[in-house]
Amino acid sequence: MVARAFAVQALTAERWRDFTALFGRNGACGGCWCMYWRQTHAEFERRKGAANRRAMNALVRAGEVPGLLAYVDGEPAGWCCVGPRESFGRLARSRILAPVDEEPVWSIVCFFVARARRGRGLTVRLLEAAKVHARRGGARILEGYPVEPRQSPAPPTFVYTGLATAFSQAGFTEVARRSPTRPIMRCRLR
Numbered sequence: 001m002v003a004r005a006f007a008v009q010a011l012t013a014e015r016w017r018d019f020t021a022l023f024g025r026n027g028a029c030g031g032c033w034c035m036y037w038r039q040t041h042a043e044f045e046r047r048k049g050a051a052n053r054r055a056m057n058a059l060v061r062a063g064e065v066p067g068l069l070a071y072v073d074g075e076p077a078g079w080c081c082v083g084p085r086e087s088f089g090r091l092a093r094s095r096i097l098a099p100v101d102e103e104p105v106w107s108i109v110c111f112f113v114a115r116a117r118r119g120r121g122l123t124v125r126l127l128e129a130a131k132v133h134a135r136r137g138g139a140r141i142l143e144g145y146p147v148e149p150r151q152s153p154a155p156p157t158f159v160y161t162g163l164a165t166a167f168s169q170a171g172f173t174e175v176a177r178r179s180p181t182r183p184i185m186r187c188r189l190r
Helices: 013-023 039-046 049-061 122-136 165-167
Strands: 005-009 067-072 077-085 106-113 141-146 172-179 185-188
Touching: 005 122, 013 049, 013 067, 013 077, 039 049, 067 122, 077 122, 106 122, 122 141, 122 165, 165 185
Parallel strands: 106 141
Antiparallel strands: 005 067, 067 077, 077 106, 141 185, 172 185
């Protein structure tokens, strides 16, 4: 097996083209452009596609770092959306993913991995990079909302929040479960 060069970079304006290349014409899935967790259901439905792309671009141009891009051999290969929990309004409205306690946390809400790179551990590597990124941003706790699908393998569109097994491999532990398939997992950052 040939060793591959791997790197993770914050999504900044300078990396916008890499982000759009990875997400493709469909914005990863159904015109999302990783805006699902930042909007109400009605907003998301109304903005699918180009409007979501513009909204994500506006965040990036304003200097926000909405997530991390993974590169394999210099090509964009994966995405992890990570930031302070309050950045993701949909979490605040979810009964299943409601806050576990009063501690401030950063959240990982989404992954997208290029089809040719799936099944190779890229999500675990993105989780490790997200821990470093969150720690540098001042986080003491990083939280994720993966799935434990009832069917295996699960279609990629159903595991965009990650798989619980990947979170476990990256050192996260389950702290709550309000749905049979949706654990809340955390990692305390040093």
